[in-house]
Amino acid sequence: xxxxxxxxxxxxxxxxxxxxxxxxxxxxxxxxxxxxxxxxxxxxxxxxxxxxxxxxxxxxxxxxxxxxxxxxxxxxxxxxxxxxxxxxxxxxxxxxxxxxxxxxxxxxxxxxxxxxxxxxxxxxxxxxxxxxxxxxxxxxxxxxxxxxxxxxxxxxxxxxxxxxxxxxxxxxxxxxxxxxxxxxxxxxxxxxxxxxxxxxxxxxxxxxxxxxxxxxxxxxxxxxxxxxxxxxxxxxxxxxxxxxxxxxxxxxxxxxxxxxxxxxxxxxxxxxxxxxxxxxxxxxxxxxxxxxxxxxxxxxxxxxxxxxxxxxxxxxxxxxxxxxxxxxxxxxxxxxxxxxxxxxxxxxxxxxxxxxxxxxxxxxxxxxxxxxxxxxxxxxxxxxxxxxxxxxxxxxxxxxxxxxxxxxxxxxxxxxxxxxxxxxxxxxxxxxxxxxxxxxxxxxxxxxxxxxxxxxxxxxxxxxxxxxxxxxxxxxxxxxxxxxxxxxxxxxxxxxxxxxxxxxxxxxxxxxxxxxxxxxxxxxxxxxxxxxxxxxxxxxxxxxxxxxxxxxxxxxxxxxxxxxxxxxxxxxxxxxxxxxxxxxxxxxxxxxxxxxxxxxxxxxxxxxxxxxxxxxxxxxxxxxxxxxxxxxxxxxxxxxxxxxxxxxxxxxxxxxxxxxxxxxxxxxxxxxxxxxxxxxxxxxxxxxx
Amino acid sequence: xxxxxxxxxxxxxxxxxxxxxxxxxxxxxxxxxxxxxxxxxxxxxxxxxxxxxxxxxxxxxxxxxxxxxxxxxxxxxxxxxxxxxxxxxxxxxxxxxx
Numbered sequence: 001x002x003x004x005x006x007x008x009x010x011x012x013x014x015x016x017x018x019x020x021x022x023x024x025x026x027x028x029x030x031x032x033x034x035x036x037x038x039x040x041x042x043x044x045x046x047x048x049x050x051x052x053x054x055x056x057x058x059x060x061x062x063x064x065x066x067x068x069x070x071x072x073x074x075x076x077x078x079x080x081x082x083x084x085x086x087x088x089x090x091x092x093x094x095x096x097x098x099x100x101x102x103x104x105x106x107x108x109x110x111x112x113x114x115x116x117x118x119x120x121x122x123x124x125x126x127x128x129x130x131x132x133x134x135x136x137x138x139x140x141x142x143x144x145x146x147x148x149x150x151x152x153x154x155x156x157x158x159x160x161x162x163x164x165x166x167x168x169x170x171x172x173x174x175x176x177x178x179x180x181x182x183x184x185x186x187x188x189x190x191x192x193x194x195x196x197x198x199x200x201x202x203x204x205x206x207x208x209x210x211x212x213x214x215x216x217x218x219x220x221x222x223x224x225x226x227x228x229x230x231x232x233x234x235x236x237x238x239x240x241x242x243x244x245x246x247x248x249x250x251x252x253x254x255x256x257x258x259x260x261x262x263x264x265x266x267x268x269x270x271x272x273x274x275x276x277x278x279x280x281x282x283x284x285x286x287x288x289x290x291x292x293x294x295x296x297x298x299x300x301x302x303x304x305x306x307x308x309x310x311x312x313x314x315x316x317x318x319x320x321x322x323x324x325x326x327x328x329x330x331x332x333x334x335x336x337x338x339x340x341x342x343x344x345x346x347x348x349x350x351x352x353x354x355x356x357x358x359x360x361x362x363x364x365x366x367x368x369x370x371x372x373x374x375x376x377x378x379x380x381x382x383x384x385x386x387x388x389x390x391x392x393x394x395x396x397x398x399x400x401x402x403x404x405x406x407x408x409x410x411x412x413x414x415x416x417x418x419x420x421x422x423x424x425x426x427x428x429x430x431x432x433x434x435x436x437x438x439x440x441x442x443x444x445x446x447x448x449x450x451x452x453x454x455x456x457x458x459x460x461x462x463x464x465x466x467x468x469x470x471x472x473x474x475x476x477x478x479x480x481x482x483x484x485x486x487x488x489x490x491x492x493x494x495x496x497x498x499x500x501x502x503x504x505x506x507x508x509x510x511x512x513x514x515x516x517x518x519x520x521x522x523x524x525x526x527x528x529x530x531x532x533x534x535x536x537x538x539x540x541x542x543x544x545x546x547x548x549x550x551x552x553x554x555x556x557x558x559x560x561x562x563x564x565x566x567x568x569x570x571x572x573x574x575x576x577x578x579x580x581x582x583x584x585x586x587x588x589x590x591x592x593x594x595x596x597x598x599x600x601x602x603x604x605x606x607x608x609x610x611x612x613x614x615x616x617x618x619x620x621x622x623x624x625x626x627x628x629x630x631x632x633x634x635x636x637x638x639x640x641x642x643x644x645x646x647x648x649x650x651x652x653x654x655x656x657x658x659x660x661x662x663x664x665x666x667x668x669x670x671x672x673x674x675x676x677x678x679x680x681x682x683x684x685x686x687x688x689x
Numbered sequence: 690x691x692x693x694x695x696x697x698x699x700x701x702x703x704x705x706x707x708x709x710x711x712x713x714x715x716x717x718x719x720x721x722x723x724x725x726x727x728x729x730x731x732x733x734x735x736x737x738x739x740x741x742x743x744x745x746x747x748x749x750x751x752x753x754x755x756x757x758x759x760x761x762x763x764x765x766x767x768x769x770x771x772x773x774x775x776x777x778x779x780x781x782x783x784x785x786x787x
Contacts (some may be wrong), residue, residue, distance in 0.1 A: 558711050558712055559712070561710065561711055561712055562712060580769060580770050583739050583740040583770040584740070584770060584773075586708065586710075586739075586740060587710070587740050587741070587742045587770075587774065590710040590711050590742040590744070591742055591743055593711075594710075594711040594742075594744065597711075641779075642777075642778055642779025642780075642782075643779055643782065644779075645783065646750060646753045646754055646757060646783040647754060647757065649750055649779075649783065651743065651746065651747040651750055654743040654746055654747075654778050655742065655743030655744075657777065657778060658742070658743055658774060658777060658778060661777040662773070662774075662777065
């Protein structure tokens with residue numbers, strides 16, 4: 001029922017019925033007024049006819065005689081009886097003749113009173129004297145006496161009237177002198193009028209109720225057919241479409257005959273279904289296209305990075321230098337590149353370049369530049385010459401106005417001398433073994449691709465064994481933090497100078513970590529590309545150089561343990577370390593590294609480096625674990641009590657205890673934001689089997 | 690690590706091969722869970738086990754605790770490295786080593 005009251009049908013029917021009732025009330029009111037007025041007029045006419053007839057029998061000039069007769073004279077009695085007869089025959093209730101008291105008409109004296117015998121009325125006493133009934137009568141009496149009117153009517157049908165509602169018609173009885181001597185009144189009951197009016201109202205009401213019922217029934221059926229039923233179909237179809245997402249075979253608008261608003265709504269729904277369907281199809285297609293582009297970009301990224309030397313160590317057989325490089329594009333493909341290649345037995349070519357722009361156009365440009373530079377370098381041209389030729393080649397057909405900055409250097413592996421040329425690229429960074437990393441403010445030529453006909457000046461750098469050269473693109477100094485601050489070359493230098501290890505890979509890792517921390521959550525805006533090369537001196541010097549530490553950096557998760565164990569175990573086996581010692585070292589690695597994996601970082605986000613140094617005199621091995629997690633000294637805790645029974649034993653601390661007991665020396669320090677744990681184990685070499 | 694499991698007349702033998710360390714201990718723990726009910730004798734054969742780390746010790750300790758109520762647990766064929774580990778950690782006093 002509640003639902004029905006909220007329905008369109010209810011509202012519409014309610015409105016119509018309300019209007020009908022409103023009109024019914026107005027019609028009834030007008031009808032009632034007209035009905036009453038015309039009946040009253042008729043009643044009044046009747047009453048006046050009666051009054052005229054009665055007046056015929058009453059002689060106005062003899063009024064004083066009638067009074068003087070005391071009501072007993074033959075004449076008086078004759079008139080008296082005649083009035084009764086008129087009452088009975090003409091059906092009026094009461095005919096009376098009165099004289100009001102002049103001049104205020106406050107009281108009246110009844111001279112004659114004739115009554116209808118069929119009523120409860122009785123005759124007034126002769127000369128009955130009483131107060132005038134009300135102001136209405138008083139006014140009328142006055143008008144008749146003063147000649148202002150020749151007849152008057154008083155209607156009494158409102159409120160309670162002792163004698164029932166009636167109409168009184170009055171005419172003046174004038175003497176031969178024209179003066180009003182008395183007033184003759186005829187009273188006629190109006191019960192007929194009241195009952196006729198009641199019947200009229202009843203009929204109007206009944207008609208209206210029947211009409212309303214017909215309207216309700218008719219409108220319900222009609223509304224249901226033209227409005228509710230189509231709306232319901234539209235609702236059902238909309239719900240179906242929402243859940244199935246398929247266009248209906250039958251158009252909704254075809255089910256509606258009239259082209260009215262409902263049809264327009266249905267038509268809109270039909271259109272919407274088609275459009276949504278088309279939109280979804282378009283979207284699917286676009287998504288598929290995007291996926292295809294994404295796949296191709298991933299492939300392009302792989303091809304691009306595979307174009308660059310990316311297997312390290314790159315030249316394991318060359319002891320004169322150690323090199324490491326990385327490229328981290330901001331988009332799927334980038335415009336930065338590094339490159340290095342042996343020009344001949346004694347010369348290493350080093351390239352660091354940055355193409356303007358990013359994305360696919362930069363990547364294409366980068367590929368061309370890389371190939372051209374390497375090809376012309378391999379043909380024996382000097383760095384300056386190579387840049388000059390490449391610039392000619394690129395400028396001659398560069399409608400897109402792209403350009404590339406290049407630093408190109410050739411390292412003489414025997415002497416450590418570098419001949420380099422710089423086409424608008426960032427300053428290289430160099431460290432002598434006993435010094436600090438410093439910018440080499442070399443002389444820049446113009447970028448490649450800018451204009452043709454340019455020459456590039458060459459300059460020399462002298463490296464000594466232990467010197468480290470660091471090349472990078474502007475993505476490093478221009479790495480931006482959340483607050484908009486640039487990383488800058490000063491931070492590059494301080495990061496390199498404070499790095500715990502000096503091998504190229506560690507230096508690059510240190511820069512990576514430092515930039516990550518600096519940039520935080522800001523989006524990587526430019527490609528990050530860098531190359532680090534350490535010159536170790538001519539091959540003849542190899543024997544005298546201290547054996548280098550070997551290390552690997554892995555994700556700080558327990559899954560890395562096998563990798564580390566494998567790496568160290570292989571190295572130790574190679575060095576003639578006995579099986580038992582290797583097992584002990586394996587256990588120690590397991591204990592230390594599982595600690596780092598579990599506690600150093602939040603789940604799976606950090607890296608850890610494991611370094612192996614072979615010791616001589618006494619023979620042994622030192623393993624160092626470095627992580628940048630929260631400071632934690634595993635050696636600080638007390639050793640667990642190993643004498644308790646099985647039931648009381650706790651397992652915590654046993655691992656560290658094992659390391660302490662089986663290794664010869666275990667130390668921990670926290671330095672430069674790094675947890676550094678190092679243990680040493682001495683052993684006696686066995687013959688290799 | 691490889692686990693060779695033999696169960697006969699309420700006695701189970703776990704012959705382990707390789708290393709019992711952080712990454713392999715959960716495997717052994719899982720394998721043990723399913724046999725505790727219904728055995729009264731549990732034997733570990735360490736003949737081919739290279740070494741054991743504290744994660745492995747933890748599993749042995751829980752196994753020992755589980756068996757204490759209902760039977761016995763024995764570890765046999767323990768190599769020198771592992772014997773040392775047991776001694777250093779006091780496990781040689783808890784375990785029955787043959």
